[in-house]
Amino acid sequence: xxxxxxxxxxxxxxxxxxxxxxxxxxxxxxxxxxxxxxxxxxxxxxxxxxxxxxxxxxxxxxxxxxxxxxxxxxxxxxxxxxxxxxxxxxxxxxxxxxxxxxxxxxxxxxxxxxxxxxxxxxxxxxxxxxxxxxxxxxxxxxxxxxxxxxxxxxxx
Numbered sequence: 652x653x654x655x656x657x658x659x660x661x662x663x664x665x666x667x668x669x670x671x672x673x674x675x676x677x678x679x680x681x682x683x684x685x686x687x688x689x690x691x692x693x694x695x696x697x698x699x700x701x702x703x704x705x706x707x708x709x710x711x712x713x714x715x716x717x718x719x720x721x722x723x724x725x726x727x728x729x730x731x732x733x734x735x736x737x738x739x740x741x742x743x744x745x746x747x748x749x750x751x752x753x754x755x756x757x758x759x760x761x762x763x764x765x766x767x768x769x770x771x772x773x774x775x776x777x778x779x780x781x782x783x784x785x786x787x788x789x790x791x792x793x794x795x796x797x798x799x800x801x802x803x804x805x806x807x
Contacts, residue, residue, distance in 0.1 A: 670800040671776060671785040675724040678789060678799055680807075684712035687759070714760040716807065718789065720774060721752045729776040729784055737771050747776075760807050763791045 687710060720732075725747060734743040734755060745753065758769035774787040791797045795807035 668775070668783045668786045671787050673800070675722070676787060677721040677723060678787070679719045679721070681717045681719070682760075683715050683717070685715040685759070686710050686712050714807075715757065716760055716763065717757040718755050718772075719752055720755045720787070722747055722749055725749045725776070726784070728778045730779050731777045731781075733775040733777055733783075735773045735775070737768065738773075744777075760795070764793055764795050764807065766793060 729747065731744055731746050732753075733741060736742045736756065742756075747753075755774065756769055756772055761767075763769045770791045772789045774789075775783040776785045776787075778784055787800060789797065789799055791807065797804055797807065
């Protein structure tokens, strides 16, 4: 019961953190075909391959998505980003600079659509004390539509 109350309070306070303005970042998706077990070692966040339970007996290549975040503008107060996956995992924390490009996450399209792993990412922009100043929310639904900061942007 206490855990449920803590999660409720956490979600309540997350809504107070404003979205980062659209003109201050760019999110890009790159699609390839990969076999399960071939993790992308360049990710800031480890690939969802390791946490996935979705398996194919023939091990044939599957649609795979890599997501990159480009920080176009940042305020002087924004020092680091923190990435939270699927509403409860803190998967990365990294110091940032304006203009940098970061491979934030990657995973198999089937896993994302099936809500197995990688269907929700929140990227917090933190001050020097670790307090969130703004956020970017990237969400995917079961049909493959994705939203960035609550705005529908396209389909996988």
